[in-house]
Amino acid sequence: MKDLTEDQIERAAKLKGMGTSRKRVEDVRFTQGKGNYVDDIKLDGMLFGDFVRSPYAHARVKSINIEEAMKVPGVVAVLTAKDLEPLSLHWMPTLAGDKQMVLADGKVLFQGQEVAFVVASDRYAAADAVELVEVDYEELPVIVNPFEALKSDVVLREDIKDETSGAHGPRNHHNHIFTWTEGNEAATEQAIDSAEVVAEEMVYYHRTHPCPLETCGTVASMDKVTGKLTVWGTFQAPHVVRTVASLLSGIEEHNIRVISPDIGGGFGNKVGVYPGYICAIVASIVTGKPVKWIEDRMDNLMATAFARDYWMKGRISATKDGKITGLHCHVTADHGAFDACADPTKFPAGFFHICTGSYDIPAAFVKVDGVYTNKAPGGVAYRCSFRVTEAAYFIERMIEVLAIELNMDAAELRRINFIRADQFPYQSALGWEYDSGDYHTAWDKALKAVDYEGLRKEQAQRIEDFKAGKTRKLLGIGLTHFTEIVGAGPVKNCDILGMGMFDSCEIRIHPTGSAIARLGTISQGQAHATTFAQILATETGIPADSITIEEGDTDTAPYGLGTYGSRSTPVAGAATALAGRKIRAKAQMIAAYLLEVHDDDVEWDVDRFSVKGAPERFKTMKEIAYAAYNQAIPGLEPGLEAVSYYDPPNMTYPFGAYICVMEVDVDTGQWDIRQFYALDDCGTRINPMVIDGQVHGGVTEALAIAMGQEIAYDDMGNVKTGTLMDFFLPTAWEVPNYTTDHTVTPSPHHPIGAKGVGESPNVGGVPAFSNAVHDAFRAFGLRQSHMPHDHWRIWKIASDLGLHA
Amino acid sequence: MDLTDEIVINAPRDVVYAALQDPEVLRQCIPGCEELIKHSDTDLEAKVVLKVGPVKARFSGKVTLSPDNPPEAFSLTGEGSGGAAGFAKGGADVHLEDRGEETLLRYTAKVDIGGKLAQLGSRLIQGTAKKLSAQFFASFAETVEETEKA
Numbered sequence: 001m002k003d004l005t006e007d008q009i010e011r012a013a014k015l016k017g018m019g020t021s022r023k024r025v026e027d028v029r030f031t032q033g034k035g036n037y038v039d040d041i042k043l044d045g046m047l048f049g050d051f052v053r054s055p056y057a058h059a060r061v062k063s064i065n066i067e068e069a070m071k072v073p074g075v076v077a078v079l080t081a082k083d084l085e086p087l088s089l090h091w092m093p094t095l096a097g098d099k100q101m102v103l104a105d106g107k108v109l110f111q112g113q114e115v116a117f118v119v120a121s122d123r124y125a126a127a128d129a130v131e132l133v134e135v136d137y138e139e140l141p142v143i144v145n146p147f148e149a150l151k152s153d154v155v156l157r158e159d160i161k162d163e164t165s166g167a168h169g170p171r172n173h174h175n176h177i178f179t180w181t182e183g184n185e186a187a188t189e190q191a192i193d194s195a196e197v198v199a200e201e202m203v204y205y206h207r208t209h210p211c212p213l214e215t216c217g218t219v220a221s222m223d224k225v226t227g228k229l230t231v232w233g234t235f236q237a238p239h240v241v242r243t244v245a246s247l248l249s250g251i252e253e254h255n256i257r258v259i260s261p262d263i264g265g266g267f268g269n270k271v272g273v274y275p276g277y278i279c280a281i282v283a284s285i286v287t288g289k290p291v292k293w294i295e296d297r298m299d300n301l302m303a304t305a306f307a308r309d310y311w312m313k314g315r316i317s318a319t320k321d322g323k324i325t326g327l328h329c330h331v332t333a334d335h336g337a338f339d340a341c342a343d344p345t346k347f348p349a350g351f352f353h354i355c356t357g358s359y360d361i362p363a364a365f366v367k368v369d370g371v372y373t374n375k376a377p378g379g380v381a382y383r384c385s386f387r388v389t390e391a392a393y394f395i396e397r398m399i400e401v402l403a404i405e406l407n408m409d410a411a412e413l414r415r416i417n418f419i420r421a422d423q424f425p426y427q428s429a430l431g432w433e434y435d436s437g438d439y440h441t442a443w444d445k446a447l448k449a450v451d452y453e454g455l456r457k458e459q460a461q462r463i464e465d466f467k468a469g470k471t472r473k474l475l476g477i478g479l480t481h482f483t484e485i486v487g488a489g490p491v492k493n494c495d496i497l498g499m500g501m502f503d504s505c506e507i508r509i510h511p512t513g514s515a516i517a518r519l520g521t522i523s524q525g526q527a528h529a530t531t532f533a534q535i536l537a538t539e540t541g542i543p544a545d546s547i548t549i550e551e552g553d554t555d556t557a558p559y560g561l562g563t564y565g566s567r568s569t570p571v572a573g574a575a576t577a578l579a580g581r582k583i584r585a586k587a588q589m590i591a592a593y594l595l596e597v598h599d600d601d602v603e604w605d606v607d608r609f610s611v612k613g614a615p616e617r618f619k620t621m622k623e624i625a626y627a628a629y630n631q632a633i634p635g636l637e638p639g640l641e642a643v644s645y646y647d648p649p650n651m652t653y654p655f656g657a658y659i660c661v662m663e664v665d666v667d668t669g670q671w672d673i674r675q676f677y678a679l680d681d682c683g684t685r686i687n688p689m690v691i692d693g694q695v696h697g698g699v700t701e702a703l704a705i706a707m708g709q710e711i712a713y714d715d716m717g718n719v720k721t722g723t724l725m726d727f728f729l730p731t732a733w734e735v736p737n738y739t740t741d742h743t744v745t746p747s748p749h750h751p752i753g754a755k756g757v758g759e760s761p762n763v764g765g766v767p768a769f770s771n772a773v774h775d776a777f778r779a780f781g782l783r784q785s786h787m788p789h790d791h792w793r794i795w796k797i798a799s800d801l802g803l804h805a
Numbered sequence: 806m807d808l809t810d811e812i813v814i815n816a817p818r819d820v821v822y823a824a825l826q827d828p829e830v831l832r833q834c835i836p837g838c839e840e841l842i843k844h845s846d847t848d849l850e851a852k853v854v855l856k857v858g859p860v861k862a863r864f865s866g867k868v869t870l871s872p873d874n875p876p877e878a879f880s881l882t883g884e885g886s887g888g889a890a891g892f893a894k895g896g897a898d899v900h901l902e903d904r905g906e907e908t909l910l911r912y913t914a915k916v917d918i919g920g921k922l923a924q925l926g927s928r929l930i931q932g933t934a935k936k937l938s939a940q941f942f943a944s945f946a947e948t949v950e951e952t953e954k955a
Contacts, residue, residue, distance in 0.1 A: 052889075055889075055891050055892060055919055055920025055921065056892075056919065056920075057919075111919075111920075111924075130889065131888060131889045134888075298921075298924065298925075302924070714923070716917055716919050716923070717919075718918070718919050718920070718923035718924060719924050720923075720924070722924040722925070723924065723925060725925075725928075726928070
């Protein structure tokens with residue numbers, strides 16, 4: 001490929017296309033407090049809804065008395081399951097093939113579950129009325145441990161207690177949901193049985209919550225005159241919400257308009273449909289007025305989609321020289337009271353079977369048992385790429401445990417097991433085809449950047465000093481080399497409630513040369529309006545500043561499956577590039593006509609088409625756009641627009657190398673991050689600054705998860721961490737400076753080679769922090785200690801190892 | 806949540822025992838108690854206003870007394886609901902040791918708290934419960950001792 005001339009470089013720079021750190025256009029309104037969120041929507045006559053929630057984790061609902069509540073001035077209605085039953089809306093289908101109560105129907109199954117919906121003229125009247133609804137509960141035994149659930153006589157789901165099979169196959173116990181397997185069990189058992197070295201460990205990834213800054217909410221407005229229902233909401237997948245709303249309500253899709261306005265963080269918490277959305281829609285239809293429902297923080301933490309809660313029992317086998325021969329994993333998955341996991345239909349355990357990670361493992365087997373407990377429903381959220389965070393944590397802990405078993409350096413153990421660059425595309429033992437990667441290069445770069453050998457020498461000295469009583473602080477070096485899988489996904493095996501997981505882009509160029517593009521995705525802070533314009537700028541030669549990107553209004557945006565699982569760039573980004581190329585293809589024909597040459601006699605030059613061999617004769621995209629509206633061109637329709645619906649041929653596989661250097665105070669359990677190095681390979685990098693922002697944000701979430709954040713329950717099913725007093729959100733005090741770095745290994749099947757990066761930092765960050773804690777205590781005998789590694793738990797590790805003597 | 810404590814009261818044991826069964830004494834000494842009705846020797850009904858951290862609620866509850874071994878020991882169980890604020894249930898074993906003109910009162914209580922109280926106040930409950938029971942016994946001792954003096 002020819003080098004660009006100075007003139008070309010200058011013209012390309014003006015476009016602010018791919019590869020430039022174009023400033024985020026969204027920030028203009030966000031930094032001035034002029035965003036438009038669901039709670040900013042104010043409509044004439046709007047009513048407010050609020051929930052009566054169960055204080056009990058498991059109880060029968062004997063009666064609900066709304067008499068006193070109805071006396072509160074401003075209260076319009078109090079809905080219960082009885083009111084929703086005639087509409088068949090007292091229960092709703094979940095994304096995982098289960099069903100979930102919208103309002104308590106005979107019993108409640110988790111603390112915070114919705115029991116009644118109060119509708120009033122203002123939110124304070126609604127809150128007052130909530131306190132006056134009298135519910136008579138009869139307590140039932142509570143189960144908060146999945147292992148106990150599988151042995152208990154207590155039936156949680158009476159609605160399906162006689163059903164011996166569910167959406168994903170046979171059920172072997174009344175509290176069992178599904179068993180899902182992947183891989184070759186016989187070959188894996190054979191490898192492990194005949195191995196020279198085997199390491200076995202239970203790795204627990206605890207329950208936590210995405211806790212986005214903006215909680216979930218909706219405004220539903222039924223217009224009785226036009227028969228059209230408009231719903232604004234915190235929806236990461238607005239088109240799917242529209243289709244589901246149509247199926248549940250009987251209102252045809254063309255009479256439903258769903259709008260996702262600005263969303264203050266989603267992280268998977270805003271993918272599913274919540275009782276609040278259904279109740280608001282019903283209340284609006286019944287009252288003929290708009291109804292708003294917005295959660296408070298406790299509602300959000302207690303009742304909406306949580307993340308993780310995977311008990312992963314691992315066995316890994318290797319030769320005595322460290323070459324891995326087999327990997328076995330049995331997961332006990334705690335799904336809460338209803339299986340509301342936001343997974344593609346055919347994958348009840350998401351993409352957990354990426355758990356062979358970055359390593360060339362010849363035999364592997366995974367078995368996942370889903371279990372019901374008296375906790376909030378959900379499981380797939382929080383930048384997990386559908387259980388990839390769990391998978392990466394699992395393999396990166398098993399590698400460390402294997403290193404201990406082999407008495408080997410964990411960095412070296414990783415290196416000798418990496419999939420080699422020449423093995424791509426790589427078929428994993430669990431059925432995935434990894435598109436591209438160069439793990440050795442990334443690993444060497446990372447180890448060199450932190451002076452790994454120097455750190456190990458420093459650590460050895462520190463251990464000596466500790467034993468000699470010269471210091472009470474240990475040094476931990478946390479290593480991770482993760483490979484993740486994103487970009488769901490090929491329609492042939494990826495769907496959400498039947499909708500194939502393609503995505504879309506529709507572009508229209510205006511006569512004076514600027515453009516509007518609409519996508520089927522929806523940003524919740526990922527800067528789509530900035531970065532997708534950059535893709536189009538490079539593909540069409542129209543400056544990014546002249547391109548408006550719109551998402552989220554189902555009346556105007558092409559159908560898409562929304563934004564989660566880092567799928568926007570791999571899928572909608574591809575659609576955008578291809579739509580851009582369709583524009584360019586028509587532009588080429590228009591240019592040829594204007595220049596009076598054949599189509600093949602013009603060539604693309606950054607922002608124009610010029611005649612081959614006579615570059616002084618050209619037409620810019622601006623001139624071409626005008627011509628599309630102004631000229632009668634034989635064989636061409638007027639106008640300049642294009643649509644692309646993209647069905648990806650495969651997922652994409654970003655990877656990275658993260659290293660965390662941590663100081664741990666043995667006597668107080670306090671930790672201090674001395675250094676955090678994050679190398680990410682997301683293929684083609686559209687906007688380096690935005691990528692850095694994604695990494696900073698994701699690693700900070702990882703810090704929270706690994707070092708203190710959790711959704712904890714006591715034996716009665718009380719949520720112990722339901723407010724920000726107890727739910728750890730890092731502040732500037734806890735967050736270190738991050739060093740970001742990168743390699744670039746493009747995806748061979750993606751039109752612009754981009755893989756997506758949003759979730760990588762959470763996937764790679766958690767094992768890096770956790771491994772640092774484990775590494776600090778490795779020399780004193782620690783193998784595995786469950787997260788979160790808060791000060792008390794770290795103190796306990798030290799105490800159990802006898803370090804306080 | 807488990808609570809255990811002891812207090813010396815300057816009155817003979819049978820006086821202390823009788824006072825513990827007196828609904829009027831209990832109503833005065835229980836912090837936040839608005840109402841205490843004795844339905845029988847063993848059944849009481851109470852309304853108590855309780856504040857734990859940011860949660861304040863009126864709890865309505867039933868208490869059952871079990872005089873296991875008067876006047877040496879007795880136990881009680883109870884449960885109460887605070888509406889939207891949550892619920893509580895538990896019990897206590899009380900032991901009275903005769904020390905002539907004085908009585909050593911020892912108790913162990915076990916309480917389960919649920920709902921919003923438990924969510925918001927879990928770290929505060931232990932401390933608040935200790936404070937409230939200390940308040941109760943201080944008031945109780947004072948009330949009994951004053952009646953004794955009179």
